[in-house]
Structures are given as structure tokens and as C-alpha cells.
Amino acid sequence: MALWKSTGNGTLEGISHVADLDASKLTVTLSETLKPIPPPDTWQFGNIMTDHMVVAEFDPETGWSDPEIKPRAPLSLDPASSCVQYGTTVFEGMKAYVGPDGKPRLFRPDMNMARLARSAERMALPPFNTDQVLALIKQLIIVDRRWIPLLSEHSMYIRPTLMGTRMGLSVAASDHATLCIFLSPTGPYFRSGGKSISVLAVFDTVRAWPGGTGGHKVALNYSPGFLPLRTAQKQGYDQILWLLGDDMKVTEAGAMNIFIVVRRDDGDVDLFTPPLDGTILPGVTRDSVLALAEAHTAGEINLPGLQKTSRIHASERTFTMDDLSRWSSDGKLLEAFGAGTAVIITSIGKIGFKGEDIILPEHEGGLGPIANAFRTRILDIQEGKEVWKNWGVVVDGKTALTKTEV
Numbered sequence: 430m431a432l433w434k435s436t437g438n439g440t441l442e443g444i445s446h447v448a449d450l451d452a453s454k455l456t457v458t459l460s461e462t463l464k465p466i467p468p469p470d471t472w473q474f475g476n477i478m479t480d481h482m483v484v485a486e487f488d489p490e491t492g493w494s495d496p497e498i499k500p501r502a503p504l505s506l507d508p509a510s511s512c513v514q515y516g517t518t519v520f521e522g523m524k525a526y527v528g529p530d531g532k533p534r535l536f537r538p539d540m541n542m543a544r545l546a547r548s549a550e551r552m553a554l555p556p557f558n559t560d561q562v563l564a565l566i567k568q569l570i571i572v573d574r575r576w577i578p579l580l581s582e583h584s585m586y587i588r589p590t591l592m593g594t595r596m597g598l599s600v601a602a603s604d605h606a607t608l609c610i611f612l613s614p615t616g617p618y619f620r621s622g623g624k625s626i627s628v629l630a631v632f633d634t635v636r637a638w639p640g641g642t643g644g645h646k647v648a649l650n651y652s653p654g655f656l657p658l659r660t661a662q663k664q665g666y667d668q669i670l671w672l673l674g675d676d677m678k679v680t681e682a683g684a685m686n687i688f689i690v691v692r693r694d695d696g697d698v699d700l701f702t703p704p705l706d707g708t709i710l711p712g713v714t715r716d717s718v719l720a721l722a723e724a725h726t727a728g729e730i731n732l733p734g735l736q737k738t739s740r741i742h743a744s745e746r747t748f749t750m751d752d753l754s755r756w757s758s759d760g761k762l763l764e765a766f767g768a769g770t771a772v773i774i775t776s777i778g779k780i781g782f783k784g785e786d787i788i789l790p791e792h793e794g795g796l797g798p799i800a801n802a803f804r805t806r807i808l809d810i811q812e813g814k815e816v817w818k819n820w821g822v823v824v825d826g827k828t829a830l831t832k833t834e835v
């Protein structure tokens with residue numbers, strides 16, 4: 430693969446044959462002491478880390494280093510590194526579940542890999558072979574698999590991270606990078622079972638804008654939302670509903686894609702989510718919900734708990750706060766939910782806007798029937814209880830390990 434060549438001033442210019450990322454060159458150094466695994470019911474999302482991590486580095490003269498799996502430890506970074514000074518960090522969020530056969534499974538990892546490559550390109554970070562990143566993820570899961578509990582709804586959250594590590598303050602792309610992949614075991618996002626969340630619609634701060642980076646998983650999309658989130662939480666809301674434009678288009682809920690279910694005059698329901706116009710993160714869960722809705726309505730599958738005859742008309746379309754208020758007062762707004770890897774699906778029970786609340790119909794267990802149908806089916810595919818297309822990818826035992834056998 431032709432990679433880039435440094436011009437010495439931080440700009441990267443095409444074509445030099447430097448080494449691509451190569452998982453077959455992986456070396457594994459196991460930790461001498463393994464951490465005790467805290468009881469799963471004490472885990473908080475993203476707070477517990479496993480024993481090992483993957484690290485590989487890109488140098489513009491030589492390309493990608495041989496990747497390593499080694500004991501998890503802090504990285505050493507120059508304070509003038511690009512990622513520290515200019516936020517050139519991109520990441521992914523995915524999960525591995527253990528299936529009924531005892532084997533770990535990934536969910537549509539090709540989509541995460543394609544998105545990671547697009548995010549890296551958007552931040553002008555060095556390119557890499559995404560198949561090799563996936564191979565490294567699988568190796569790391571095998572090494573740290575004792576951390577995936579054999580409990581339903583428990584999984585291993587995977588955080589592939591690519592950081593620009595060029596040292597220097599010139600405002601330009603990073604021609605050095607570090608790829609780091611680490612794992613965090615997780616339990617169900619909400620321990621009390623399905624609980625609906627409340628969101629506060631904000632219009633004085635935006636998450637993303639046309640031509641910006643909202644359609645990419647880049648670190649700099651998240652921190653600007655922390656202050657408005659704190660303000661929303663002080664007012665008693667769980668998350669922010671991000672709006673955009675004078676017409677107050679609804680875009681996303683926190684770091685989740687948003688869906689709404691609206692009753693139609695013919696008795697069917699519409700399922701709406703905003704279109705991928707560059708301000709919306711193209712979520713894997715979002716794509717899965719749309720695909721499952723279509724398959725259900727086409728009669729190819731029967732979503733759990735729903736009548737075969739209940740038709741869900743899924744479409745990617747813009748809707749505004751005015752639309753939500755009108756559908757709610759007409760009694761047509763049946764459900765609203767967020768979709769993302771961490772929560773899978775979570776119901777939205779209340780939407781605060783300009784001092785008033787739109788209240789959605791309450792459902793036992795929190796999730797409405799449509800949200801629950803998607804959540805159940807997606808989780809069943811993730812846990813290998815159901816097979817749908819090639820969405821579940823089994824991580825098979827001892828493949829391609831070199832040096833140290835695991």
C-alpha cells in the first residue's frame with residue numbers, strides 16, 4: 430500500500446512505500462500479574478480496564494511499527510504532541526459478547542473499521558489497513574477474554590484509538606501517530622432494567638454543523654458538550670437533545686442517534702431518524718435499527734413482541750421541535766429512543782424545551798414496544814442467540830499469535 434511521505438514540516442505528501450500495519454507481525458508480552466476482576470455488579474461503564482492493550486506506531490519514514498500486545502500502562506507523550514495541542518484523536522466504540530458456544534462475537538465490526546478509517550482521514554492522520562486493525566482487536570480479545578463475563582447483557586467494550594503524535598506546534602496535520610486499542614468490560618447500561626431518560630433540548634449550543642466533523646468519531650466533537658450537559662443535569666435532565674438551525678431540527682440525543690415513532694392515519698407507524706447530512710454520526714446501531722425495521726415490514730423477520738402485521742415505515746427524514754410538539758399534542762408521538770453501542774437502545778420519556786416538557790407515553794420497564802423489539806433483537810444477534818446476515822462475527826481461538834502462545 431502506498432502510504433504518505435513526510436515533507437519535514439508536518440504536511441504529508443503522497444506515495445512512499447513504507448510499512449503498512451501488519452497483524453501477522455504481532456508480538457505478545459503478557460502481564461506477569463493479572464488483575465483481580467471486580468464483581469460485575471460493581472462495574473460502571475468504561476471505568477474498569479483489562480490487563481493488556483495493543484500499541485502500534487506510525488513514523489513517516491518507516492511506516493507502521495510491528496504491533497504489540499503488552500501489559501496495559503500509561504503511554505508517554507510529548508506535551509507538544511499534535512493530539513494534546515490540536516485534538517488529533519479519533520476513536521471507535523464496539524463490543525464483544527460471548528455466544529452460547531462460549532466464543533466471543535463482534536457485531537458488524539466492518540462498519541466500525543470503515544468509520545475509523547474515515548475519521549482518521551478527516552483528521553489527516555496516517556492511513557492503515559483496517560483488516561489488520563480488526564485482526565489486532567480479535568487477538569486482544571483472545572488474550573483478555575477471561576474478562577468477558579458469561580452473563581447476559583455483559584460484554585467487552587472495545588476502544589480503538591488513533592492519536593496524532595507529531596511533536597511540534599505548527600498548525601498542521603500529524604505525520605506521526607499511535608494506534609492504541611484497549612478493553613473495558615461492561616454490564617447493562619442501566620442496572621435497574623429499562624429506565625427511560627430525560628433530555629433537554631438546547632439551541633444556544635450546537636454539537637455539529639454543516640461542513641463540520643459531526644459525521645466522524647473524532648475526540649473534539651465531545652468535550653464542547655460537557656458544559657451544556659452539566660447545565661442540563663443541574664436542571665434535572667439526563668442528557669442533551671442537540672438541535673440545529675433556526676427551525677430547530679432535532680439531530681442527536683447525547684452521543685446517541687435519535688429515533689421517534691409516530692402513529693400514522695392508516696394505523697401503521699412511522700419510524701423517523703435524521704438523515705446522514707454530515708451533522709449526524711453514522712451509527713452502527715442506527716443502521717441496524719433501520720435495516721431490522723425494513724426486514725420486519727417486508728415480512729423477512731418478525732421483531733420480538735410485535736405483530737407480524739404491524740408495519741413500521743422507517744425513513745431518514747428531518748424533523749423539528751415544532752413537529753415533536755405537534756405530534757405530541759395530537760397524541761401521535763408514541764415513542765422516542767436513543768441508539769448507540771453503549772446503551773443499544775434507551776427510551777426517552779421526557780423532552781424539555783423552553784421551560785416546558787414534552788412527556789411521552791409511559792411503558793412498563795421503560796421501553797416502548799418498538800424500542801424494546803429493536804433492543805431485544807439486536808442484543809440476541811450480538812449474543813449469538815439469533816443469526817442475521819453476517820452481523821455476528823465470531824472471534825476464533827488461537828489464530829496468528831506469534832512469540833508467546835496464549
Ligand SMILES: *Cc1c(COP(=O)(O)O)cnc(C)c1O
Pocket residue numbers: 522646681683684685686710711712713714715768769770771
Ligand atoms: C458513537 C456515536 C453514536 C452511536 O454510534 P454506534 O455506532 O451505534 O455506537 C451516535 N452518536 C454519536 C455522536 C456517537 O459518537
